[in-house]
Amino acid sequence: MKDEIGKVYKNMMQQIPMRTDKILHEVEMAGEIVKTENKWRANRFKFVMAVSVLMIVVLLSVSVLSENNQVMFVVYASEGNQVELGDDAVKLRKQIDFESAGVSIYDEKQKAEFVYRFDIKCEGENLKRITYTIEGEKTASNIHELGNHTVWFAEVADIPYDSSKNRDYPFAYRSYENAGKRETYVYLGNQYTVDANHQNDKYYCIEYRMEKGSNDEYRTQSFDICVSIEMTDGSMIEKVLHLVPEFDVMNGEGGTVADGENAEFYYELWVNEK
Amino acid sequence: MRTNHEMKTIITLYGDKVFKLALSLVKDYQTAEDISQNVFVKYMLEDKEFEDGEHTKAWLLRVTINECKMHFRYYWNAKRVEFPKDFEPFVWEKESEENLLLEVMKLPRKYREVLHLHYYEDLSIREISALLKKKEATVKTNLHRGRQMLKKVLEESGYER
Numbered sequence: 001m002k003d004e005i006g007k008v009y010k011n012m013m014q015q016i017p018m019r020t021d022k023i024l025h026e027v028e029m030a031g032e033i034v035k036t037e038n039k040w041r042a043n044r045f046k047f048v049m050a051v052s053v054l055m056i057v058v059l060l061s062v063s064v065l066s067e068n069n070q071v072m073f074v075v076y077a078s079e080g081n082q083v084e085l086g087d088d089a090v091k092l093r094k095q096i097d098f099e100s101a102g103v104s105i106y107d108e109k110q111k112a113e114f115v116y117r118f119d120i121k122c123e124g125e126n127l128k129r130i131t132y133t134i135e136g137e138k139t140a141s142n143i144h145e146l147g148n149h150t151v152w153f154a155e156v157a158d159i160p161y162d163s164s165k166n167r168d169y170p171f172a173y174r175s176y177e178n179a180g181k182r183e184t185y186v187y188l189g190n191q192y193t194v195d196a197n198h199q200n201d202k203y204y205c206i207e208y209r210m211e212k213g214s215n216d217e218y219r220t221q222s223f224d225i226c227v228s229i230e231m232t233d234g235s236m237i238e239k240v241l242h243l244v245p246e247f248d249v250m251n252g253e254g255g256t257v258a259d260g261e262n263a264e265f266y267y268e269l270w271v272n273e274k
Numbered sequence: 275m276r277t278n279h280e281m282k283t284i285i286t287l288y289g290d291k292v293f294k295l296a297l298s299l300v301k302d303y304q305t306a307e308d309i310s311q312n313v314f315v316k317y318m319l320e321d322k323e324f325e326d327g328e329h330t331k332a333w334l335l336r337v338t339i340n341e342c343k344m345h346f347r348y349y350w351n352a353k354r355v356e357f358p359k360d361f362e363p364f365v366w367e368k369e370s371e372e373n374l375l376l377e378v379m380k381l382p383r384k385y386r387e388v389l390h391l392h393y394y395e396d397l398s399i400r401e402i403s404a405l406l407k408k409k410e411a412t413v414k415t416n417l418h419r420g421r422q423m424l425k426k427v428l429e430e431s432g433y434e435r
Contacts, residue, residue: 013298
């Protein structure tokens with residue numbers, strides 16, 4: 001019976017036909033798909049490799065360029081120390097050589113102007129020219145035309161001094177005797193440009209003007225200076241400095257002033273890279 | 275990857291064995307074809323060099339069993355017990371053989387498995403044990419019980435050659 005069972009089963013199963021061609025066709029189709037997938041994978045691998053290499057090249061280039069074009073600001077702060085400018089604000093030196101500790105109250109409307117040394121230098125490789133622009137400020141033909149809460153650049157220069165025209169020079173104004181020399185501030189407007197190699201040739205200042213308000217207080221507003229740095233290869237780098245005039249509560253008695261000779265308030269100018 | 279020519283040769287040689295084993299396990303003509311395709315696609319992609327025909331056959335049967343197990347992992351497939359009567363291109367010589375197959379397919383899978391390998395593939399208990407990775411005693415027991423069941427089926431169905 002054992003052999004008979006086996007024969008019956010085998011005979012029965014042998015009668016069941018198999019579609020060899022169909023299976024072969026399907027297997028060949030699957031083979032084609034696999035080949036296509038392999039090609040696609042190979043191409044994708046090549047693509048990923050190419051993109052990776054490209055990204056590495058770009059990153060390296062940017063890295064090299066950024067190393068070459070790295071610019072930093074150096075500030076000669078109020079204490080006279082050289083400070084590298086960063087996120088932390090640094091107090092600029094007030095121009096204390098002149099009357100009223102750098103403060104000038106010059107007309108009956110009690111406009112006050114503070115003068116600060118703009119002792120900021122750009123340092124780095126391949127620098128060609130640097131342009132400083134006070135954002136939101138315009139250039140006027142006469143400083144007396146400038147409004148309140150106005151900021152401008154001035155250059156310290158030696159010019160013939162005429163005391164009678166102290167307040168009337170349209171561009172050169174406020175000449176003072178200082179250390180045996182007569183120094184005059186020359187109005188530059190909202191912008192000036194300096195060669196990278198001649199940054200130390202002149203003194204530059206920032207003047208901040210404000211007018212006494214109805215409540216006898218002088219209020220200040222912060223402002224930005226855009227620094228455009230032209231590199232020797234022609235490329236440009238732009239940075240922004242943020243400046244904040246701030247009333248010094250430790251030293252000041254209040255935001256009022258009786259006259260130009262007895263100024264009792266102290267405003268400081270803080271700067272940091274934005 | 276193996277060439278189409280190689281695949282044609284191997285399917286001609288072993289296609290029937292793979293398909294019948296799959297059919298005896300999954301009890302569905304179309305599914306058995308699908309499983310056979312999967313087995314041969316795996317063979318096509320397999321880089322392994324086989325020692326001889328027996329080695330190739332053993333590998334194909336092993337993969338077929340594994341593919342069938344994969345098929346039964348799905349609840350629906352595992353619970354599907356009816357063997358379809360009217361699938362193409364199947365025409366029996368005798369109606370009694372068709373009924374017999376239907377009865378055989380009602381046996382539990384573990385008995386069908388060893389019965390098929392023993393009677394259709396002419397494998398010994400040791401070979402089946404190695405193929406299924408089961409103890410020889412287990413294979414022997416399943417084969418004995420399956421044979422008893424098949425004998426009963428044959429007797430009850432009044433099968434005549």
